Amino acid sequence: MNSYKDYNIILINIDGFRKDKIDYCPTLKSLKENSYYFSKMNTVAPYTFASLHSVFTGMYPSKHGVNGYYNIFEFKKDFITTLPEILKKSGYYTSCDIISEVVIPKQGFDEWNIFDEKSVNFVTRHTELIKKLSKKEKFFLFLHYTEVHKHLVREIIQKDNEELNDNFFESKEENHKRLDSYLPDCDSYVKAIQSSLKEFDIDDKTILIFFADHGTSIGEKEGEKFYGVFTYDYTINVFSIFHIPNSIPKIIEKQCRTIDLFPTIRELIGHVPSENLEEIQGESLIPLIDDPNAKNRDVFVETGGLYGPWPSPHKHNVFCVKFDDHKLIYNDTPQTWEFYDLQNDPDENNNLYNPNSIKIKRYKERLLFYLNQNKIDTNLRS
Known part of the structure; x- marks a missing residue:
């Protein structure tokens, strides 16, 4: 260019x-x-x-x-x-x-x-x-x-x-x-x-x-x-x-x-x-x-709301990682997980989270990478 x-x-x-x-x-x-x-x-x-x-x-x-x-x-x-x-x-x-x-x-x-x-x-x-x-x-x-x-x-x-x-x-x-x-x-x-x-x-x-x-x-x-x-x-x-x-x-x-x-x-x-x-x-x-062969980039998102089920305006407590048309969400305050197939479930209605899934473990590893890279303290690291 x-x-x-x-x-x-x-x-x-x-x-x-x-x-x-x-x-x-x-x-x-x-x-x-x-x-x-x-x-x-x-x-x-x-x-x-x-x-x-x-x-x-x-x-x-x-x-x-x-x-x-x-x-x-x-x-x-x-x-x-x-x-x-x-x-x-x-x-x-x-x-x-x-x-x-x-x-x-x-x-x-x-x-x-x-x-x-x-x-x-x-x-x-x-x-x-x-x-x-x-x-x-x-x-x-x-x-x-x-x-x-x-x-x-x-x-x-x-x-x-x-x-x-x-x-x-x-x-x-x-x-x-x-x-x-x-x-x-x-x-x-x-x-x-x-x-x-x-x-x-x-x-x-x-x-x-x-x-x-x-x-x-x-x-x-x-x-x-x-x-x-x-x-x-x-x-x-x-x-x-x-x-x-x-x-x-x-x-x-x-x-x-x-x-x-x-x-x-x-x-x-x-x-x-x-x-x-x-x-x-x-x-x-x-x-x-x-480059038509360029790859998709990982998406890592962090937030902490003013209201909602677990408000956290002082510190982010909701995180996600998204790649390969799937998304893993970790809600730190209640320590809950969500996993979505975005291609077949774009509205994210069907939580497919299974702690024993090899695929989901790969997403967890990627999420932990971003949490560690940005020095974010969560219950996962404590």
């Missing part, structure tokens, strides 16, 4: 967007069909704080420190080089617009913007920001789009304070319709971003990347009304769309991870690392684009 060292880069997180809703958004669907589309990308943590810190570091949460809702200030900033720091050293003007100063690492940004979610007009605000940056020689811009997420918080979390055994889990069709009602605004936003690149005459020299940090429950599993509690595919199997000017569109159906975004962007700009970057755990996605 060519070097794009002189191209602008716009990285946009559609917070909480479900992959199965892309085709309900005509503009986003068209962008998907005319770009590199990673259909089997997985988040390494199904909630925003841990997920986005992993995107900006290329590391798993327990490696970079943000490994719990209450650990948002535990980022190991003195020991980690972030993506914006690398881009800044490579001549990029770096900017962001986010909902809160704790959502992503601050290191490496020339410009740091925070919006008021209650009053923000994302289309106006973000197109104006792109207009301003279009005058720079080259820039990196991270945009946090939270409109869909905001409505879901209001309608599901803030409005409904009843116990988790209410009718939410028996109302999947209604939950789908509620979510669908927020999609037109999201699609209009995507269209406005694309139009602004053309209007400001930078569309032919800008790499545009859309991704989801996690998915959202519509009531699939008892105990999870939103996200961050479990590691089922409706929240961990997300997506990424890379629109690179003059590139031939391609659907990449190889399993990959959100920690792979960092090394991919680094490779696109031809960055030769001078920093100590051996701690990066992600791998560039470019081999998955260029």
Whole structure:
């Protein structure tokens, strides 16, 4: 693949967007069909704080420190080089617009913007920001789009304070319709971003990347009304769309991870690392684009919910490893196991866990590898 060292880069997180809703958004669907589309990308943590810190570091949460809702200030900033720091050293003007100063690492940004979610007009605000940056020689811009997420918080979390055994889990069709009602605004936003690149005459020299940090429950599993509690595919199997000017569109159906975004962007700009970057755990996605024989990548996910059957906001306590179309889940607090055949049971309804299975023992070994690599203390290690 060519070097794009002189191209602008716009990285946009559609917070909480479900992959199965892309085709309900005509503009986003068209962008998907005319770009590199990673259909089997997985988040390494199904909630925003841990997920986005992993995107900006290329590391798993327990490696970079943000490994719990209450650990948002535990980022190991003195020991980690972030993506914006690398881009800044490579001549990029770096900017962001986010909902809160704790959502992503601050290191490496020339410009740091925070919006008021209650009053923000994302289309106006973000197109104006792109207009301003279009005058720079080259820039990196991270945009946090939270409109869909905001409505879901209001309608599901803030409005409904009843116990988790209410009718939410028996109302999947209604939950789908509620979510669908927020999609037109999201699609209009995507269209406005694309139009602004053309209007400001930078569309032919800008790499545009859309991704989801996690998915959202519509009531699939008892105990999870939103996200961050479990590691089922409706929240961990997300997506990424890379629109690179003059590139031939391609659907990449190889399993990959959100920690792979960092090394991919680094490779696109031809960055030769001078920093100590051996701690990066992600791998560039470019081999998955260029090599038809490239292999699927292991997926390891960690989380600890604010609510649910075993809340753990101080320390992750739910883990999974996923490869070869199967997934092993370990719930540390009750010390229970789940094993799913994702090809034949994509909704993860039939738990096939058998402690005597040779196949499952192989998955356990792989899970233990990631727990040890990231120095995660669980009951398995005690």
